[in-house]
Amino acid sequence: MNAFRLAGDMTHLITVLILLLKIYATKSCSGISLKTQELYVMVFVARYLDLFTNFISVYNSVMKVVFVTSSIAIVWCMRIHPLVRRTYDKEQDTFRHYFLVAGSFGLALLFNENFTFREVCWAFSIYLEAVAILPQLVLLQRSGNVDNLTGQYVFFLGAYRVFYILNWIYRYFTEKHFSRWISWIAGLVQTALYADFFYYYFISWKNNSKLQLPA
Amino acid sequence: VGEKNSHDEL
Numbered sequence A: 001m002n003a004f005r006l007a008g009d010m011t012h013l014i015t016v017l018i019l020l021l022k023i024y025a026t027k028s029c030s031g032i033s034l035k036t037q038e039l040y041v042m043v044f045v046a047r048y049l050d051l052f053t054n055f056i057s058v059y060n061s062v063m064k065v066v067f068v069t070s071s072i073a074i075v076w077c078m079r080i081h082p083l084v085r086r087t088y089d090k091e092q093d094t095f096r097h098y099f100l101v102a103g104s105f106g107l108a109l110l111f112n113e114n115f116t117f118r119e120v121c122w123a124f125s126i127y128l129e130a131v132a133i134l135p136q137l138v139l140l141q142r143s144g145n146v147d148n149l150t151g152q153y154v155f156f157l158g159a160y161r162v163f164y165i166l167n168w169i170y171r172y173f174t175e176k177h178f179s180r181w182i183s184w185i186a187g188l189v190q191t192a193l194y195a196d197f198f199y200y201y202f203i204s205w206k207n208n209s210k211l212q213l214p215a
Numbered sequence B: 001v002g003e004k005n006s007h008d009e010l
Helices: A003-024 A034-050 A058-079 A097-110 A117-132 A134-143 A149-175 A181-206
Strands: none
Touching: A003 A058, A003 A134, A003 A181, A034 A058, A034 A097, A034 A117, A034 A134, A097 A117, A097 A134, A134 A149, A134 A181, A149 A181
């Protein structure tokens, strides 16, 4: 465990807490893409299959449980909770995210470390995570104005991935056979998707203005 | 940590 990875995990945890806080405090999920949240549930379930079979550390297991349960809780709130579900922008959140699922799964069948169930699921979860933010970014562009919490949510999601890329660079130079080309490529693609968001986020922060994404 | 393809990252 190195500082970059710990910072990345903590930042990732913050994104989940921001969403839970927003939903709990405002009883509203406007501006949040249910599709992105559903993709994240798939990402965590597919990646943490080894939760009970491959113990790595208490920290690792605890964080896996936290990510899986919180992502499911967010989807539950947005789908079932009587107050919250009414505030979901159903007609705005129209990204056909099943194409992302199919594409990631096809890619995982082609490119994986070993052609085993667990490795294909792991690669699937890595590819899917790289594109999971797309429905959310599309929703933000559609709804134009971005409320603070949602803007911070996307910002921290991007920051978590930047920390992970630094972690992979660090591990590449400190560990011999550290070759995670799947994570590298997917992680770079994922971070690139945030690039324009970061740009507009920085501009709005600099001008101290409301975050406006070009439609 | 662990064998090569054990994914020790979250």
